[in-house]
Amino acid sequence: DQQVKQNSPSLSVQEGRISILNCDYTNSMFDYFLWYKKYPAEGPTFLISISSIKDKNEDGRFTVFLNKSAKHLSLHIVPSQPGDSAVYFCAAGRYALNFGKGTSLLVTP
Amino acid sequence: DVKVTQSSRYLVKRTGEKVFLECVQDMDHENMFWYRQDPGLGLRLIYFSYDVKMKEKGDIPEGYSVSREKKERFSLILESASTNQTSMYLCASSLGRATSGANVLTFGAGSRLTVL
Numbered sequence: 001d002q003q004v005k006q007n008s009p010s011l012s013v014q015e016g017r018i019s020i021l022n023c024d025y026t027n028s029m030f031d032y033f034l035w036y037k038k039y040p041a042e043g044p045t046f047l048i049s050i051s052s053i054k055d056k057n058e059d060g061r062f063t064v065f066l067n068k069s070a071k072h073l074s075l076h077i078v079p080s081q082p083g084d085s086a087v088y089f090c091a092a093g094r095y096a097l098n099f100g101k102g103t104s105l106l107v108t109p
Numbered sequence: 110d111v112k113v114t115q116s117s118r119y120l121v122k123r124t125g126e127k128v129f130l131e132c133v134q135d136m137d138h139e140n141m142f143w144y145r146q147d148p149g150l151g152l153r154l155i156y157f158s159y160d161v162k163m164k165e166k167g168d169i170p171e172g173y174s175v176s177r178e179k180k181e182r183f184s185l186i187l188e189s190a191s192t193n194q195t196s197m198y199l200c201a202s203s204l205g206r207a208t209s210g211a212n213v214l215t216f217g218a219g220s221r222l223t224v225l
Binding site for chain 1: 157
């Protein structure tokens with residue numbers, strides 16, 4: 001059974017607005033959470049992470065929020081840019097990472 | 110920057126052929142992983158290795174084997190390729206088993222395998 005779930009396969013946002021990508025996990029032992037971005041025909045690239053001792057981590061336009069009680073994390077991109085259009089994977093784990101199925105983000109001009 | 114190099118970007122093989130996918134990393138990482146990516150299924154872990162000559166099954170090891178004779182190299186082997194193994198294969202590495210940063214995976218560019 002999938003331990004990391006991204007329930008929205010796709011998301012479309014206008015340039016300049018906020019993109020919010022969501023992720024849920026089931027295993028309370030997970031203590032490290034990451035977001036990866038993937039363009040077609042390329043490997044995923046690391047975007048941002050958060051450990052279980054924090055509830056927020058920010059890096060430029062990207063912020064990850066962690067709600068441990070709800071076993072939920074989200075990635076906020078503000079402002080969204082057309083170059084952000086990609087598939088975003090949520091990953092969680094303790095040693096080996098478990099990945100969600102991905103959310104395809106399209107940022108339109 | 111850590112570099113993870115997958116030797117073949119695109120391969121076409123026939124059903125029943127033996128297939129080798131090679132992966133090399135250049136930053137002395139302890140851990141190496143093989144994932145496959147399929148539409149609607151995301152990234153699924155096939156095998157991983159925490160040390161030389163050591164391997165652990167991931168979520169979908171059936172039909173695959175791996176070899177890690179040297180720290181920097183992790184090979185994925187399809188003993189007898191089948192059409193349902195047509196996929197994008199991604200190799201990754203990470204520094205160590207500890208949490209808080211060590212789990213960041215660096216991925217290679219991927220190997221797109223088509224089995225006819």
